[in-house]
Structure formats: C-alpha cells, structure tokens
Amino acid sequence: MIQTSPDTRPRSAPHVTIRGLSKSFGPAVIYDDFDLDIPRGEFVSIFGPNGCGKSTLINMIAELIPRDAGEILIDGQRIRDVRFGYVFQNYREALFPWLRSIDNIRYPLKFLNMSKGEQRERVDKLVEYFGVKIDLNKYPYELSGGQQQLVSIMRSLVVEPEILFLDEPFSALDYEMTLFMRDQLQKVFQETGTTMVLVSHDLEEAIYLADHILLLSRGPAEIADFVPFDLPRPRDAGTLTDDTFVQVKAHCLEIFQREVRKG
Amino acid sequence: MRSTRMLPFLGVIGLVVFWYIGVFVEVVDPVLLPSPVDAGTAIWNGMTGGGLLNDFLRTIERTTYSIVIAAIIAIPLGIFLGSSENLYRSVEFIVDFFRSTPASAVFPLFLVIFGVGDETKVLVASFGAALVILFNVSYGVMNARKTRLLAAKVMGASKMRVLTDVMLLESLPQTFVGLRNGVSLALVIVIVAEMFIGSVDGLGYRIINAQMLFEMPDMYAAIFVAGALGYGFNFLFLMIEKRFVHWSGK
Numbered sequence: 001m002i003q004t005s006p007d008t009r010p011r012s013a014p015h016v017t018i019r020g021l022s023k024s025f026g027p028a029v030i031y032d033d034f035d036l037d038i039p040r041g042e043f044v045s046i047f048g049p050n051g052c053g054k055s056t057l058i059n060m061i062a063e064l065i066p067r068d069a070g071e072i073l074i075d076g077q078r079i080r081d082v083r084f085g086y087v088f089q090n091y092r093e094a095l096f097p098w099l100r101s102i103d104n105i106r107y108p109l110k111f112l113n114m115s116k117g118e119q120r121e122r123v124d125k126l127v128e129y130f131g132v133k134i135d136l137n138k139y140p141y142e143l144s145g146g147q148q149q150l151v152s153i154m155r156s157l158v159v160e161p162e163i164l165f166l167d168e169p170f171s172a173l174d175y176e177m178t179l180f181m182r183d184q185l186q187k188v189f190q191e192t193g194t195t196m197v198l199v200s201h202d203l204e205e206a207i208y209l210a211d212h213i214l215l216l217s218r219g220p221a222e223i224a225d226f227v228p229f230d231l232p233r234p235r236d237a238g239t240l241t242d243d244t245f246v247q248v249k250a251h252c253l254e255i256f257q258r259e260v261r262k263g
Numbered sequence: 264m265r266s267t268r269m270l271p272f273l274g275v276i277g278l279v280v281f282w283y284i285g286v287f288v289e290v291v292d293p294v295l296l297p298s299p300v301d302a303g304t305a306i307w308n309g310m311t312g313g314g315l316l317n318d319f320l321r322t323i324e325r326t327t328y329s330i331v332i333a334a335i336i337a338i339p340l341g342i343f344l345g346s347s348e349n350l351y352r353s354v355e356f357i358v359d360f361f362r363s364t365p366a367s368a369v370f371p372l373f374l375v376i377f378g379v380g381d382e383t384k385v386l387v388a389s390f391g392a393a394l395v396i397l398f399n400v401s402y403g404v405m406n407a408r409k410t411r412l413l414a415a416k417v418m419g420a421s422k423m424r425v426l427t428d429v430m431l432l433e434s435l436p437q438t439f440v441g442l443r444n445g446v447s448l449a450l451v452i453v454i455v456a457e458m459f460i461g462s463v464d465g466l467g468y469r470i471i472n473a474q475m476l477f478e479m480p481d482m483y484a485a486i487f488v489a490g491a492l493g494y495g496f497n498f499l500f501l502m503i504e505k506r507f508v509h510w511s512g513k
Contacts, residue, residue, distance in 0.1 A: 062417055064413050064416070064417065084417075085417075086414075086417040088410055088413075088414060090410050093408045093409075093410035093411055094410050094411065094414045095414075096411065096414075096428075096429070096432070097510035097513060098432045098435075098508075098509075098510055107418060108418035108419065111418065111419035111420065111424075112419075139509070139510065141510060141513040155418075159418075
C-alpha cells in the first residue's frame with residue numbers, strides 16, 4: 001500500500017541491534033548483558049515464560065521504559081529518530097475516547113509535518129486499504145473490542161512505520177476476531193515489508209505469523225532459541241496442520257517447557 | 264418505558280399526600296406545618312412579586328460568582344499540582360486539612376477581614392468550593408491512564424502535548440465531579456452566610472427572616488426554592504458534562 005519507494009538497504013543487515021542490555025526491577029534482574037539482532041523486514045514473534053521480560057524488551061526498544069545499561073539502535077539511530085508504531089494490548093486505554101475513531105487514526109500524523117489535506121488523504125488511503133466496514137465517525141467506546149483494536153492498529157500504521165511493535169494485541173479478543181486480525185496483520189506485513197515485532201503468549205499465533213520465533217528464558221532473560229519458520233505466505237488455516245508448523249511448534253514447546261521447569 | 268419514567272412523580276405525590284394527612288390529623292401545631300397548598304401559594308406569590316424571586320436571584324448570583332472564582336483558581340492550580348505527583352504529595356496534607364475544615368468555621372474570620380458585604384459571602388463559598396475542585400482536578404490529572412500517556416508519547420507527542428492532548432482531557436470527568444460537589448458546597452455556604460448579620464437579601468436571609476416573623480408558609484416556600492436551586496445547579500452541571508465529556512464512565 002503505502003511505502004512507494006523500494007527499500008534499497010540490504011535485507012540482510014539487522015534492523016534493530018541490541019548490545020549489552022541490562023534491566024532490573026528492584027532485586028529482580030530481567031536482562032543482564034543481553035544481545036539481539038532483529039532482522040530487517042522480518043516478522044519476529046517473542047515467546048517465553050510469564051515474567052521473562054517479553055513486553056519489557058519491546059518497551060525498552062520503543063523507549064517507553066528506561067533501560068539500566070546497554071545500547072539499542074534502529075538502523076544505527078535512536079528510536080526517537082525513527083518512524084515506528086506500537087500497538088498496546090489494552091486498546092480501551094490506548095485509544096483516546098474523546099476523539100472519533102477516524103481522528104484517533106489521524107492523531108499521530110499531527111507530529112509529521114503534514115498539511116490537513118495530506119493527512120486526510122493518508123487516512124482515507126489506509127481506510128480503503130483495510131476495507132473497513134465500521135463507521136469510523138463513531139467514538140471508540142461505541143465500537144466492539146475487535147473494532148477498537150483494528151482502529152488502534154490502523155493508528156499505528158498510518159505513519160507508515162519502518163518498524164511495528166505489538167504487545168499481545170489480540171489477547172483480549174474472541175477467537176473469531178483474533179483469526180481475522182491475524183490475517184489482516186499478515187496482509188499488511190506481506191505488502192509493506194515493515195519489520196514487525198510481536199509479543200505473544202499464544203504459541204500458535206506466534207509461530208503462525210512469524211519468520212523467526214524468539215524464545216526467551218527466564219531471569220535474567222537469554223535467547224533460548226531463535227527458531228526460523230519459513231512456510232510461504234499467505235498462511236491460512238491449513239498452515240496450522242502443516243507438518244513443518246507442527247514440528248516447529250513441538251520444538252518451541254519443548255524449549256518453553258524446559259525453561260519453565262528451570263524457573 | 265413510559266411507566267418507569269413516571270416513577271419519580273409517585274414519590275412526590277406520596278410525600279404531598281403524607282403531608283396532607285399530617286396537616287389533617289394535626290400531628291404538629293397547624294402554625295408550624297401549613298398545608299401543601301399554603302406553601303405552594305406562598306411560592307407562587309413570592310415568585311410573582313412577593314420578593315422571593317429577588318432573593319432567589321441574589322442567591323443564584325452569589326453562588327455563580329463563587330463557583331466561577333473557585334473554578335478559575337482551582338482548575339489551573341489543580342492541573343499544575345496534579346501534573347507532578349511529588350508536588351501534589353507535598354501539599355496534599357494542607358489541601359486535605361482545609362478541605363476537611365468546615366467552611367462555615369472560617370466565616371467569622373472572613374467577616375473580620377472582608378467586612379459584612381457580599382464579598383465575604385462569595386469568598387467563603389469560593390474557598391470551600393475551590394478546595395473541593397482542586398482536589399478532584401489534581402486526582403483526575405494524576406490518575407490519567409498510564410497507557411494513554413504512553414500511547415501519546417510513542418506517537419511523538421512532546422511533554423507539553425501530552426499534557427494538553429491527553430492529561431487535560433483525561434482529568435475532565437473528575438473535574439466535573441469536583442465542580443458538582445463544589446457548587447453544592449458553595450450553595451450551602453452562601454445560604455448559611457445569608458443568614459448571618461448584615462444580610463439584606465438572599466434565600467438564607469429570607470428563611471431566617473420568615474422564621475423570626477413566624478411566617479411559616481413563606482419559610483417553607485424559601486426552603487423548597489433553595490432545594491430546587493440545589494437540584495437545578497447539579498442538573499445543569501450534569502447536562503454540561505454529558506455534552507462535553509461524552510466519554511465519561513465509558
């Protein structure tokens with residue numbers, strides 16, 4: 001849809017580089033000298049035991065919370081110099097209830113130096129792209145949970161981010177809505193090539209969407225495994241019963257259980 | 264639907280019937296308890312040339328001044344204090360202490376300082392209302408949903424923009440709670456103040472005057488009008504809130 005100029009940077013260069021990252025909450029050491037590369041244009045799912053610091057990781061990359069030590073660079077830049085999107089788990093508290101849904105989606109464009117006309121055009125394009133059937137003149141609280149999260153995702157995409165962070169975005173939705181949203185997200189990913197980093201507590205969802213599954217261990221977090229999953233897209237319900245999927249899931253589950261037992 | 268909307272009137276009718284019975288069997292001296300018709304007539308006569316209307320308007324005027332002054336001082340101050348939790352914590356005790364002090368207790372002090380004129384009545388009422396509003400606004404700002412502030416931040420909003428675009432709007436529902444409580448309190452204080460020395464008009468003056476002259480229907484009339492006024496103020500703020508803070512409670 002959105003990015004018209006092809007990305008000329010080599011796809012092999014990592015998009016996000018994390019070096020020597022450390023973070024503690026009181027006595028609990030969450031990260032200690034942690035290194036990670038997130039490949040450009042890939043969909044990376046983060047999965048691990050509860051409290052291992054999955055959300056903390058993307059929150060530190062997005063600078064929502066400070067880190068104690070270490071360096072995080074996106075294309076060699078600080079995150080504040082990069083166009084990025086962030087989708088919160090709690091859409092009810094992340095959207096602005098005083099703005100109509102369409103104005104919620106438009107809000108981040110205020111900080112991009114665009115004329116009102118350009119802003120409207122950009123939003124219209126996005127709405128058309130999603131084929132949204134909901135009335136975006138309604139306020140968020142007048143929409144269903146799934147519709148609100150859709151608005152929230154559109155708000156994060158309207159700036160045409162280079163990288164998108166998603167913190168358990170579908171965990172409050174019913175199963176039908178979750179399936180629909182996964183496929184919407186996959187479609188956006190396929191067509192834009194935006195680097196996406198998803199925190200999920202649902203292993204099936206994590207694998208289904210991912211190019212790589214980052215499995216974290218507990219306290220302090222380390223990379224338990226970085227599992228590739230390269231079934232062709234678009235993936236669909238059939239993917240879930242594919243042999244490769246089943247094998248990867250079994251492998252991830254094994255590592256996950258090993259890490260849980262360790263904790 | 265239609266039948267449930269009529270329910271509130273049942274209570275009113277019940278009260279009037281009960282009142283009539285009380286008058287009929289003379290539970291209290293008829294001089295102390297006039298009939299509902301007598302009270303109603305007193306309201307009608309008072310509002311159509313009998314002076315009640317003027318007192319009613321004077322009380323509205325004083326209460327309005329009080330709440331406006333209180334709001335002008337307390338809302339910006341509340342936002343300022345609430346935007347830094349440490350700052351609010353450092354003045355919290357003072358706010359809570361004076362908020363808990365009955366405003367009527369400081370009335371004689373204000374009388375000494377500002378004299379027996381209108382200013383004193385308005386200022387005491389503002390004082391009481393301002394603390395209530397201040398407290399609510401500060402809490403509204405401090406309790407702004409963290410996720411919403413972070414959401415604005417990740418979208419690139421500066422600290423100032425987070426304050427104007429998110430915190431202010433987040434605090435509005437709580438601000439209206441403060442305004443409604445504040446106006447109720449201001450009315451109470453104004454009416455009490457009007458009963459004091461030096462008053463020449465207002466509902467409080469009328470009530471105390473009717474009592475001294477033993478004009479019971481007039482006194483009941485003024486009490487009911489005061490009640491209606493309190494109810495009306497509350498209703499007005501609720502309507503404003505519904506119109507401008509449509510997301511409240513959602």
